[in-house]
Amino acid sequence: MNKDENNYQNWRLAVDADGLAWATLDKAGESTNSLSSAVMDELALILDRLDSSPPRGLIFRSGKSAGFIAGADIQEFTQLDTAAKGVALVERGWQLFNRLAAVTYPTLALVRGHCLGGGLELALACRYLLAVDEPTTRLGLPEVMLGIVPGWGGMLRLPARIGPQAALDMMLTGKSLDAKRAKRAGLADDCVPARVMDNAAALLVLADQPRRRPALLQRLLNGGPLRPLVARAARKQVGKRARIEHYPAPYAIIELWEKHQGNALAAPELIDRLVRSPTARNLVRVFFMQERLKGFGKASNFQAKRVHVVGAGVMGGDIAAWCALRGLTVTLQDQGMERIAPALQRAYAAYAKRIRDPYELRSAMDRLIPDPEGHGARSADVVIEAIFENLEAKRALLEQLDAVIKPDAVLATNTSSLRIEDLNSCLSRPGRLIGIHFFNPVAKMPLVEVVAADGADAETLARGTAFVKQIDRLPLPVKSAPGFLVNAVLGPYMLEAMRAVDEGLALETVDEAMLAFGMPMGPIELVDMVGLDVAMAAGKSLAGGNAEPPRCLVEHYNAGHLGKKAGRGFYQYRAGKVAKGVPGTVPAGLAERLLAPLLDQTQKLVSDGVVADADLADAGVIFGTGFAPFTGGPLHYMRNRSA
Structure with missing residues (x-):
């Protein structure tokens, strides 16, 4: 290949004998590719270069063994402290990827390994997407997990490529697809083994055939008249999992797709609210805590x-x-x-x-x-x-x-x-x-x-x-x-919930208090998930030093109601699904009462050195119990509440 005479810090550009340009992203000083400002600026220079001398085609690939592109540079996201900076970040990617999508020569993203967030938005701006069939290959738009939206064209191009229902499901949940599923969904044009990936990519670009169009029904659902129906169904599904006051991003994705065809710049005030919201800041905090946990395994x-x-x-x-x-x-x-x-x-x-x-x-x-x-x-x-x-x-x-x-x-x-x-x-x-x-x-x-x-x-x-x-x-x-950490904080929390039941509160009412707070599951249902036999075996650890466990726990345990695994605990389970009644009015202060022992115990375990520091304690309780991620963790929640 003939190497380009321009020197790029993060990209390598070469043109082969067939006239195909190969743009290889190898972000300097990093083990993983991400789309920082420097990477995006250099991509614009590459497009400038190819405008003056168009190739027969352009193929994007990764120079990292870790994967294609992990997404935007999250460190840069933490610096968005004004509305103008947030809008500028969205505008940069939206305009650059629109420019890529409009080039006259065929383009292809050769995806091997993770292709997430902005990485998939870059791939979607290409005419073709070729996925390499390896266990590490995953394609998704998980921005919602950070409390933000796919603002660089993902909300426009993913629904157009695979249909709005499948696209919204991916964007609203953060789910990713492996290579084979991506091909079946129509996201990838083909799925090939690594040994033939370069040849397959070149052949696909040189053939320059039209992409397979989505099915007629998908195109109709993505059209104007039927959009409100799809959006209404999506809001209903999101409402079962997340409340708008806790997680505004999924609702913003639906609104931007329905009313603005996925163009986030059409609603800058919405982007500003998301980017600078406590939810987004806390979810970014959770992301970095997750990366810290991953680092221990290295x-x-x-x-x-x-x-x-x-x-x-x-x-x-x-x-x-x-x-x-x-x-x-x-x-x-x-x-x-x-x-x-x-x-x-x-x-x-x-x-x-x-x-x-x-x-x-x-x-x-x-x-x-x-x-x-x-x-x-x-x-x-x-x-x-x-x-x-x-x-x-x-x-x-x-x-x-x-x-x-x-x-x-x-x-x-x-x-x-x-x-x-x-x-x-x-x-x-x-x-x-x-x-x-x-x-x-x-x-x-x-x-x-x-x-x-x-x-x-x-x-x-x-x-x-x-x-x-x-x-x-x-x-x-x-x-x-x-x-240890997780069961030690869950014990007092579940104990307090069962004490509330002993005092006469309905199971559903106790659970609803914590669901309204933002927990993914109420504490009574959690006892069923853990198992009443495990709760009893934990003995004094669960009882917080008291000799006697809650009456309701003993009664169900003695009756053989051991929890979800047995088909019945505090609740009954049919085909693995819980059967609940309608919760009553939640008494004022109940959530704070139930949380108090969990918060106190988390703080004590940090003081006692069971876990090294407050951030690790927050990470452990979030990923081990499902503690509401939008709060940033129990100790972070305590600090902000008292501030």
Whole structure:
């Protein structure tokens, strides 16, 4: 290829023998590409250069192994302290990508790895989009997760390409598509393996064929007369998940698409309200806290290949299923196939919802191996104990595992309430036992606590943390203490909610108080999700030091109502869905009463050093409990409330 004579700091531009221009983004000094002001300014210079000497086609690709483009530069977003700066940021991308969309030569985005936010908006401004079929390839517009909107053309071009219903679903939820789903949806023109991606990209551009048009119904729904109907349905769906006073961005997306064809510049006052809102500031704060958690998993190069899980109950079985889904070979041990079979059935049902290719589905199931005799423990890189919460039973099992596993294997317990120090004294090397504590439901809860006892082996902790990152979970380092961080703050919170029920308040009313505050689930339903048996086993930890647990908890537990997994707890569950009555009027101050013990306990755990600092505590409680993200976390909420 002939390299361009211009020197760019972040781009490489070359023209090949066929006259195709290849623009490779390799952002200077960063492991991931993002669309900073400097990157966008250089892209404008590239378009200037190609205007004077048009190529046969232009192909965008990434020079990073991490992916295509992660989106806009979030650091720059934090500097938008005036209305003019916010509008200018939107205007820059909107005009530049409109210019790209209008060039006379064919353009293509070669997407390998993540293609998110502004990255997808750039790709949508190209005539063609070629997705590379790899596990890391994801395409989406997740701006709503930051409390903002896709202002650089995404709200215009995504509905035009895949239809407004599918596009709004992606934009309003932040969902992303893998390469194959992107092709099926019409977002990608084709999906190819990495070994042929450059040739496939060149052939597609040189062919210069018209893109496949969306179906007639999609075009009609995207047209003027039917837009209000689509928008009304979208608002109804959003209203089930988010209240406008907490999360204004999804409602703004609907309005901008319906009334302004996705042009955010047509409503600058709306953009200003979003960009400078407390919700956006707090969600950006949550984003950076999430990135910090991801960073903990980079302290070791450890990569597990085999995992052995002991305990095929809901937690153990789902941990095993998740690890197998992420590509690891997993052996699952319990006392006989009759105990393991339900976990395999749950795994198959969960996989079938995610995996359309029958060969991939079979492959995932083949990686999940029933192992009643526990032979897999000997060859596993990570061994996880996930049996019921009983100190003596766990100690006996851990002692057996310690005698047979590899010397360098990570030995972990998934205990939710027991101290690691009370479990590790039976081991030949007590420091090798760590906690790797998942939350229910495993496939949905992103946080995993990595628990260190006094004297814990540093290398084992680093490996355990890397393993959590390897399976696409957020590792949170915590010290060994009853309930660690998440359960220790949930205990007093759920206890206070059940005390309110003991005082005569309806279950639905108690839950509604916290739903109105912004929680994704009420505390009583949360007890059902955790399991009433787990709540009872936590004992004094849940009861906040009192000897007696709430009467309502004891009554349901004694009646065998163990929560959602049993089909009945405080509520009844039909086909996995909760059956609730209509909540009564929420008493004034109820939400503040229920929150108070959670806030106090979070602050205490930071003071006690169970978690290193307030930001990590906020991150842990958000990603481990679903604490309303728009608040920025419990301690951040406390500071702002008292300010």
